Amino acid sequence: MKTRNTFYFDHDYNTRQDQKIMALVANYKMEGYGVFWSCIEIMATDTDGYLQAEAIPAIEASLSMAQGWLKPYLEWCVSMQLFKKCEHGNYYSERILEHKAYRQKLAINGQKGGKARVAQAGLKPGLSTRCILKESKGEESKVKEIKEKKKTTDMRYAPFLGIFLSVWKERRQGDYGISGKDGKQLKAFLSSAPNATEVEWRTVLDNCLADEFHAKNFSLYYCAAKYPILLNVKNGGVDGKREFEQNIDSKYDKL
Numbered sequence: 001m002k003t004r005n006t007f008y009f010d011h012d013y014n015t016r017q018d019q020k021i022m023a024l025v026a027n028y029k030m031e032g033y034g035v036f037w038s039c040i041e042i043m044a045t046d047t048d049g050y051l052q053a054e055a056i057p058a059i060e061a062s063l064s065m066a067q068g069w070l071k072p073y074l075e076w077c078v079s080m081q082l083f084k085k086c087e088h089g090n091y092y093s094e095r096i097l098e099h100k101a102y103r104q105k106l107a108i109n110g111q112k113g114g115k116a117r118v119a120q121a122g123l124k125p126g127l128s129t130r131c132i133l134k135e136s137k138g139e140e141s142k143v144k145e146i147k148e149k150k151k152t153t154d155m156r157y158a159p160f161l162g163i164f165l166s167v168w169k170e171r172r173q174g175d176y177g178i179s180g181k182d183g184k185q186l187k188a189f190l191s192s193a194p195n196a197t198e199v200e201w202r203t204v205l206d207n208c209l210a211d212e213f214h215a216k217n218f219s220l221y222y223c224a225a226k227y228p229i230l231l232n233v234k235n236g237g238v239d240g241k242r243e244f245e246q247n248i249d250s251k252y253d254k255l
Helices: 019-045 053-062 068-081 093-119 125-150 156-171 180-192 198-210 220-225 227-231 242-245
Strands: none
Touching: 019 068, 019 093, 019 156, 019 180, 053 068, 068 180, 156 180, 156 220, 180 220, 198 220, 198 227, 220 227
């Protein structure tokens, strides 16, 4: 069942820089990214905030998908914690449920506050309601803008992470995954190396995999933490590499 009223929901500017979304794009390309937001919209317009399992065939048809494609995709999203699945087999997003609860709270509080302001100011109901809504939206917009400024991320973060995921997918030897610790190390490295380039980053990844001493630790965290060493590893090694490893600058975390 769909709601009669339509509202917006928060969509972060830097969604594509999220590590789980990066993994989604690596597996399903930009088609998967588009399907993700289509599912979010479906959840947001559902009265209870769910994507109903029984509606999957109809959703596939409406999105011009091959029959049977959507359910494995949703299950993958659940495994990555992008979505969750309830005991009845329906899919949902915790953020959408929180958003709907927030909108409901705003509606209730708005009705109470609107009546109180109308009575206090002696204004016409229609005019005061519009003013109140405009003021509320303005304050909410300012809060969102402040939050986005705090979330500013180095513009190189997404490309560097994408390059690593591409190399890792093609040449990985184990079942290593991406964690929050990896992302923090990459951000710390980029902050301390403003002149690092994508070309150098590719060289670092290639050198790590080509050198037996370093290949056993191939991971996003390791490559970001050992960047100075790996950038200079050529043809299987460099003289004094072990000593260099021991005397690495203290600003890089040791594993």
